[in-house]
Amino acid sequence: MIKVEGITKSFGGQPVLRGVDLEVPDGSITVIIGRSGGGKTVFLRHMIGLLRPDTGRILLDGVDLTQLHGRDLDRVRDRYGVVFQGGALFDSLTCAENVAFPLREKTRLRRGEIADRVATSLARVGLADIAGKYPAEVSGGMRKRVAIARALVTEPAIVFFDEPTTGLDPVLVNTIHRLIVELHRRLHFTAVMVSHEIPEIFEIADSVAMLHEGRIVEVGPAAAIQASPNPIVQRFIHGEPEERS
Amino acid sequence: MADRPLALPLVPLEALGRWAIGVVLALGRFGTFMLLALGTIVTPPFKLRAFADRINYIGFRSLLIILLTGAFTGMVLGLQLYLTLTRFGSEAFLGPAVALSLIRELGPVLAALMVTGRAGSALTAEIGIMRITEQIDALTVMALNPFRYLVAPSILAGLVTFPLMTALFNVVGIFGGYVVGVELFGLSQGTYFGEMQTFVDMRDIMTGFWKSVSFGIIVTWVCTYKGFHVGHGAEGVARATTQAVVLSSVLILVWDYFLGSVLP
Numbered sequence: 001m002i003k004v005e006g007i008t009k010s011f012g013g014q015p016v017l018r019g020v021d022l023e024v025p026d027g028s029i030t031v032i033i034g035r036s037g038g039g040k041t042v043f044l045r046h047m048i049g050l051l052r053p054d055t056g057r058i059l060l061d062g063v064d065l066t067q068l069h070g071r072d073l074d075r076v077r078d079r080y081g082v083v084f085q086g087g088a089l090f091d092s093l094t095c096a097e098n099v100a101f102p103l104r105e106k107t108r109l110r111r112g113e114i115a116d117r118v119a120t121s122l123a124r125v126g127l128a129d130i131a132g133k134y135p136a137e138v139s140g141g142m143r144k145r146v147a148i149a150r151a152l153v154t155e156p157a158i159v160f161f162d163e164p165t166t167g168l169d170p171v172l173v174n175t176i177h178r179l180i181v182e183l184h185r186r187l188h189f190t191a192v193m194v195s196h197e198i199p200e201i202f203e204i205a206d207s208v209a210m211l212h213e214g215r216i217v218e219v220g221p222a223a224a225i226q227a228s229p230n231p232i233v234q235r236f237i238h239g240e241p242e243e244r245s
Numbered sequence: 246m247a248d249r250p251l252a253l254p255l256v257p258l259e260a261l262g263r264w265a266i267g268v269v270l271a272l273g274r275f276g277t278f279m280l281l282a283l284g285t286i287v288t289p290p291f292k293l294r295a296f297a298d299r300i301n302y303i304g305f306r307s308l309l310i311i312l313l314t315g316a317f318t319g320m321v322l323g324l325q326l327y328l329t330l331t332r333f334g335s336e337a338f339l340g341p342a343v344a345l346s347l348i349r350e351l352g353p354v355l356a357a358l359m360v361t362g363r364a365g366s367a368l369t370a371e372i373g374i375m376r377i378t379e380q381i382d383a384l385t386v387m388a389l390n391p392f393r394y395l396v397a398p399s400i401l402a403g404l405v406t407f408p409l410m411t412a413l414f415n416v417v418g419i420f421g422g423y424v425v426g427v428e429l430f431g432l433s434q435g436t437y438f439g440e441m442q443t444f445v446d447m448r449d450i451m452t453g454f455w456k457s458v459s460f461g462i463i464v465t466w467v468c469t470y471k472g473f474h475v476g477h478g479a480e481g482v483a484r485a486t487t488q489a490v491v492l493s494s495v496l497i498l499v500w501d502y503f504l505g506s507v508l509p
Binding site: 101 | 375378380383
């Protein structure tokens with residue numbers, strides 16, 4: 001279980017996270033929603049250890065990530081898979097080489113075994129035929145799917161998705177969401193996703209947390225969030241602009 | 246609690262202090278960056294494939310520009326030195342004059358400036374784009390050290406390729422001087438190369454060698470650092486690339502002066 005306790009973070013005196021608390025149960029799909037620029041990605045980057053909070057703790061099975069450095073932190077990251085917003089595929093490698101990269105660099109698997117696992121991973125995301133192409137030669141949706149294949153090829157226990165559907169058309173958004181649900185069912189990982197795909201994410205999330213002005217203002221099952229009486233949540237879900245005080 | 250406003254005469258002093266702290270912090274970051282890079286250079290696993298790729302990127306792909314500029318630098322030197330030396334009746338010394346100018350000074354400096362313009366800027370842009378597209382973060386969250394994949398191979402490749410590029414620049418330059426002095430102005434071939442053998446010794450070659458080695462480190466250090474600490478978006482990459490080239494070029498010239506006054 002991931003347990004976040006009172007995370008705060010400021011950049012140049014500007015507070016972005018003002019005390020975030022969240023619990024992510026093992027094996028669940030937890031989606032963090034909120035307005036653009038509301039600190040969702042910053043929060044995610046804390047959970048994957050790319051940023052350190054000013055105060056607060058992030059506990060993974062009882063171990064405080066914010067106190068870990070070097071190899072200890074790397075050991076935690078070995079359990080992670082991360083799908084970045086733009087995919088973050090390596091431009092100089094083909095799609096298959098991108099998927100093979102973590103296996104090649106972090107395991108002692110033989111070439112044949114790596115090739116088999118890469119082929120399986122690409123087939124799982126429906127991209128067996130683009131293995132030899134470079135990321136620049138495939139579409140945005142395909143890049144995201146290759147990024148998902150790369151994140152899952154090491155069979156991580158926890159997978160973080162940073163707005164995996166940004167910039168895609170509604171059909172592709174649903175395709176990616178269905179893919180994530182299907183892979184989650186098959187591989188049983190814990191998923192933490194940042195998204196503002198409303199209402200689509202309510203169909204895939206076990207739990208939804210609304211981040212607003214640096215705080216989690218509501219958290220619960222998708223249905224409960226949709227029915228929440230909280231005006232901030234309702235305004236966000238219905239795409240209404242905020243009232244100015 | 247809000248800071249009390251400073252008395253007017255102290256405002257410039259405060260600005261100076263702020264600037265000085267900024268400079269010290271930047272130097273600290275710059276030094277720490279090199280220490281982290283050194284850590285990955287001397288400890289396994291060594292990324293030989295990335296190293297070979299950087300040799301190709303920094304060295305092999307700079308060959309044409311090195312050959313071209315080397316040849317014309319030698320020809321210009323041959324032309325100007327011949328015309329000058331003729332006034333003193335000393336045209337026999339054209340060979341050593343061209344060779345010493347190239348080996349001690351112009352070869353290392355101009356080769357380094359050329360490689361900076363071609364490969365250094367590309368290095369900063371490539372790493373900068375990897376930074377803004379989260380490729381460096383992707384390496385980090387895979388528990389792989391980006392310094393081991395991007396910085397260490399570049400610095401090592403700089404260490405190897407800069408002396409080689411300089412040597413090529415010198416050889417081509419000396420032949421450029423030969424074309425002008427011997428083929429164009431009719432100086433004897435024996436005089437051109439014979440006098441060179443008399444006046445150029447190992448100390449001159451080592452001076453040029455140490456310069457090129459240190460330029461290799463400076464350029465790759467600055468360019469990878471600037472790529473790693475790029476600002477936001479395309480503008481950030483463009484700014485970092487410009488800064489990398491300007492800073493590398495200035496440091497090459499400053500360091501050249503210091504080494505020139507220290508080395509024999």
